[in-house]
Amino acid sequence: MNLDYTDDENAFREEVREFIAQAYPKELRQAQDSQQGLTKEHTLLWHRVLAEKGWIAPAWPRDLGGTDWTVTQRHIWSQELARADAFELYFFGLSMLGPVLFTFGTEEQKRRFLPDILAGTTWWCQGYSEPGAGSDLASLKTRATRVTGDDGKEYYIVNGQKTWTTLAQYADWGFFLVRTDTEAKPQAGISFLLIDMKSPGVTVNPIITLDGEHEVNDVFLDNVRVPVENLVYEENKGWTCAKALLAHERVGIAGVAQSKRKLEKLYQIAGRAFADNGARLVEDPFFRRKLTELEIDLMALEITELRTLTGEANGRGPGPESSILKICGSEIKQRLQSLAVEAAGADGTDLRPNPEYNLCLTTDGSSGVMGDYLNGRKYTIFGGSNEIQRNIIAKTVLGL
Amino acid sequence: MDFDLTEEQSMLRDSVAGYLGGNYKFADRAAAIHSTQGWRPIVWQALANELGVLGVSFPEHLGGFGGGAIENMVLMEELGKVLSLEPFVPTVIIGGGILQRSNHPAASDLIGGVIAGKTIFAFASNEKNGRYNLASVNTVATADGAGWRLNGTKIAVVAAPLATHLIVTARTGGDQRERKGVSVFMVESSRPGITMVPFTRADGLRAADVKFDSVSLGKDDLIGQLDDGLCIVDPVIDEAIAATCGEACGVMRVMLDSTIEYTKQRKQFGVPLSSFQVLQHRMADMFIHLEQAVSITYMANIKVSDPAPRAISAAKVRVGRACRFVGENAVQLHGGMGMSEELAVSHYFKRALVIENEFGSIDHHLARFERLS
Numbered sequence: 001m002n003l004d005y006t007d008d009e010n011a012f013r014e015e016v017r018e019f020i021a022q023a024y025p026k027e028l029r030q031a032q033d034s035q036q037g038l039t040k041e042h043t044l045l046w047h048r049v050l051a052e053k054g055w056i057a058p059a060w061p062r063d064l065g066g067t068d069w070t071v072t073q074r075h076i077w078s079q080e081l082a083r084a085d086a087f088e089l090y091f092f093g094l095s096m097l098g099p100v101l102f103t104f105g106t107e108e109q110k111r112r113f114l115p116d117i118l119a120g121t122t123w124w125c126q127g128y129s130e131p132g133a134g135s136d137l138a139s140l141k142t143r144a145t146r147v148t149g150d151d152g153k154e155y156y157i158v159n160g161q162k163t164w165t166t167l168a169q170y171a172d173w174g175f176f177l178v179r180t181d182t183e184a185k186p187q188a189g190i191s192f193l194l195i196d197m198k199s200p201g202v203t204v205n206p207i208i209t210l211d212g213e214h215e216v217n218d219v220f221l222d223n224v225r226v227p228v229e230n231l232v233y234e235e236n237k238g239w240t241c242a243k244a245l246l247a248h249e250r251v252g253i254a255g256v257a258q259s260k261r262k263l264e265k266l267y268q269i270a271g272r273a274f275a276d277n278g279a280r281l282v283e284d285p286f287f288r289r290k291l292t293e294l295e296i297d298l299m300a301l302e303i304t305e306l307r308t309l310t311g312e313a314n315g316r317g318p319g320p321e322s323s324i325l326k327i328c329g330s331e332i333k334q335r336l337q338s339l340a341v342e343a344a345g346a347d348g349t350d351l352r353p354n355p356e357y358n359l360c361l362t363t364d365g366s367s368g369v370m371g372d373y374l375n376g377r378k379y380t381i382f383g384g385s386n387e388i389q390r391n392i393i394a395k396t397v398l399g400l
Numbered sequence: 401m402d403f404d405l406t407e408e409q410s411m412l413r414d415s416v417a418g419y420l421g422g423n424y425k426f427a428d429r430a431a432a433i434h435s436t437q438g439w440r441p442i443v444w445q446a447l448a449n450e451l452g453v454l455g456v457s458f459p460e461h462l463g464g465f466g467g468g469a470i471e472n473m474v475l476m477e478e479l480g481k482v483l484s485l486e487p488f489v490p491t492v493i494i495g496g497g498i499l500q501r502s503n504h505p506a507a508s509d510l511i512g513g514v515i516a517g518k519t520i521f522a523f524a525s526n527e528k529n530g531r532y533n534l535a536s537v538n539t540v541a542t543a544d545g546a547g548w549r550l551n552g553t554k555i556a557v558v559a560a561p562l563a564t565h566l567i568v569t570a571r572t573g574g575d576q577r578e579r580k581g582v583s584v585f586m587v588e589s590s591r592p593g594i595t596m597v598p599f600t601r602a603d604g605l606r607a608a609d610v611k612f613d614s615v616s617l618g619k620d621d622l623i624g625q626l627d628d629g630l631c632i633v634d635p636v637i638d639e640a641i642a643a644t645c646g647e648a649c650g651v652m653r654v655m656l657d658s659t660i661e662y663t664k665q666r667k668q669f670g671v672p673l674s675s676f677q678v679l680q681h682r683m684a685d686m687f688i689h690l691e692q693a694v695s696i697t698y699m700a701n702i703k704v705s706d707p708a709p710r711a712i713s714a715a716k717v718r719v720g721r722a723c724r725f726v727g728e729n730a731v732q733l734h735g736g737m738g739m740s741e742e743l744a745v746s747h748y749f750k751r752a753l754v755i756e757n758e759f760g761s762i763d764h765h766l767a768r769f770e771r772l773s
Binding site: 129133134135136139163164207208209210212216273274275276277278284286287341342345346347348349350351352370371374377378380381382385387390 | 607669735738746757763
């Protein structure tokens, strides 16, 4: 057993660290530091730099635009990105649809869709949840009926409503789970369908969240005509595509590298903030103790993540341990946000930007440290709520 | 030993609950938050005049009904249930409380104004880097002839944009965090040299950062003893805490009730969420937190006039923890809907969060409790 990185891995770390330092767009860095809000164009600045370098999709196969990095190298890459406060790229195309397409898609679909994902010229949203299908996603009702059009071509006519659709207001396309068989067992009647968000019948309505931000949406589909060529894999086998993504999604959600960076920042914030007695907050043993506990919990989680990744590199998983990462990772993120609010004191009671205290310099930040905490309530709800994740552990790991 | 409300206290509760239930719907509140004013003066006037409850805790010789902390607690719980935007604590409890203890010649008139709904106070004490230490005061009142010149900035002063008068802690002597040397002044908001940067807090209440730029203070603007203002402020803040604990119980009660209601209605996997034991236990825990908070709130309000700072800190700690648990879990059990601005539950959560740190965080009060033990 060992925790060491090899010489090659250390050299790799040096290489990517230096690349990020010299190539990270200054304009984006300034916008992040000011915490006044980021636009889609801002995020594309970094995307394009990475796309040009060929490092935009490290997990993809080399021949489809990926790198040939090992699992450990990919891990080092994400650590270095977090260390540099690099903006978190919009991931639905890169991390979710991309892998589905290169695993289950036709050559034509890969040719048609993958290059634009890599280039950042097409943005994708994920049409999964519905008002009646949250934790019970398989009960989704958005209906796709296959018909022959007047032009003799085959289409799906899609009707329904998706909700909680992240950043759909910016999306060019969406990958949707739709029901194509109402008689079969729920999971066996679902298809994975790609829909152009500009199609007639697609309406995106904002849902404002408790932090005052517009991050998620309702997407209404009213007799939307979708060519059958946009079906991924086979009709009624969409659940297989979705399931393949789940474990990866959970590992990603853990956000260990970003949490380490945020804890570092929190120590700095506590070193600047004043306690009641005029000493720095970090010298207050009670506040300090909370940081210590967090740091230790994060150390353990990082090793669990490395065990997961090493297992994956050796052909095992990720399996149910991804639920541990999701549960612990989300709770740690929330504890960090909570401590940042605590550190801010009276400065943290509103939703104005406060770069002094906000840990969240890799995303928008415009609703301040309290807004970040409020937004972060979602970590234990989405991606499979933490209650569901515990059910998964109980059933599939512990056999209960 | 008695934990029942008197008949009068019950009537007070029922009349306020009846009025607010009919006149303070969630939509009314949302509209007020988005309005320029940011609150509902019409409700304040109703509380003052039709219901006549703003004076309930003042002595009769000042125009009140001779009640005390329990009456305020009852009122605050009802105000908490509707997430009232109105400045009850800054005006009635803090403003009224400080004036009552001050021997100021205008005190009875001003309290009369409070009871009539005409005078609104905001308490300007928070400063940058001061955290929760009331003695951490860099706003300075420098002697100037028979009076003073006031210079400095107070941050996050709740109700400042609504206030007719500001009550300000300022240093007239001593070092930055020294208790001795802190004085209390009262100025009308329109006095030259006062500028405000207003904002809306996460809980919907209006507040402002208030700058004092060479504001002229006369002798009569001093409240209480020179250099010794905190001996009046401290017990009044404790009263504010005791009352705010009452408000918190109202806020939490609504969050628990709406979570129970939601989980009974919301079905996934073919059954209501409320049938899952994990969620039942979670709601049972929310209930326990609420009841413990109610208990300690009763204790705080029974003892506050002794005075009883240790009991107040105990209450603030316990209520703070309850606010966090009940609030976070109310959102969690509402799932994605709990994250929406449209549903009421997230607004109750935000108020509960602000209460947790208002007048001192949990850590602040744990430390004060220990110091007093």
